[in-house]
Amino acid sequence: MLTAPQSLLRDRLLAALSVPSAADSSDYDLDDLAPGAAELRPAGVLAAFDSAGRLVLTKRASSLRNHPGQIALPGGKVDPTDADTVAAALREAREEVGLDPAQVEVLGTLPAHRTVTNYAMTPVLGLIRGEFTPVTEAGEVEEVFRVPFAHVADPASYRIERRRWRGTWRSYYVAPWGPYYIWGATARVLHALALRLNA
Template sequence: MLQAAEVRERLLRALDVPAGATSDFDQNGPVPADLPARPAGVLAAFREDGRLLLTKRASGLRHHPGQIALPGGKVDPGDADETAAALREAREEVGLDPAQVEVLGVLPPHRTVTGFAMTPVLAMIRGPFTPVPEAGEVEEAFTVPFAHIADPGNYRLERRLWRGGWRSYHVAPFGPYYIWGATARVLLALAKRLSE
């Protein structure tokens, strides 16, 4: 089992690896010029044993219903920035107290097909934490081992018909959880940096 200091050190080293922004369009052509870029923040929060906190979004949500996601959402007027939005949303979605979160840094933004410029906030959860999913927003909260997240070999490309055309996207399935789309693409970018 990984120790907290090792997890923290590996994540900090990954932040030092140069990397560019990513998007849902990486395998499908350029980002459309007329696509909005609404700012959003998501929290890539690792427990001290290296397990990453993920959520399964409620099926009734307007954006990305039923998908596996990092806690987070759009930047609201009261948020100072994307990091503040990610911390606020993590508290709302799974009851994570920001006082338990050590923010290590941010990864380059990811543009989503739904018009968000999503900034992943890399962090550690300090001490014991039991997620309490917010009914109506989160169906389930769970964790995935560091070894799965950090290995680029666990990611692959798939494709499906979407709005009349074929779209390619990354996936990183883990047990019953189908991690795909923007979440998988962001985590793959992190995995590549972790393997440098």
């Protein structure tokens, strides 16, 4: 059974999912750069909101080869045993933060986002039914935290910053929350969701 905040949130998220999208996004589009012709690997990430309407996010372990220490949605690449990106997101969320897929009501998916590491990352929107106590996967997740829907849904929470990367200036979205620096692909897909929620 959904809580009252989740029932309202469900309606807003479903409305956001119905907003037409012009195209997929990428880590290159803020600078109008050509991403190249590398083959993209499919991946799924779970944007799930708990019983209080808060988004579950992780801080990746600093020992990881890709995106160490960064803030991320639970998720990862599609394995051969996964039916699709939704299945991959649910499986990875179970592995990374101990979320039982049976607790998740999947509402739909947002357009895929191309990352600089050549993943086609599909955000899966969902609601977590009942109480959820995270259990982190040692070596992959350093911390699990939650961000209020109001912060995620407000376009004013996001800004564009720039830094040097591989010899050129690159632009990216950030949406800091307390001590957490939400940026890059995660901030990009959340910003896209915020725009849909306010369309």
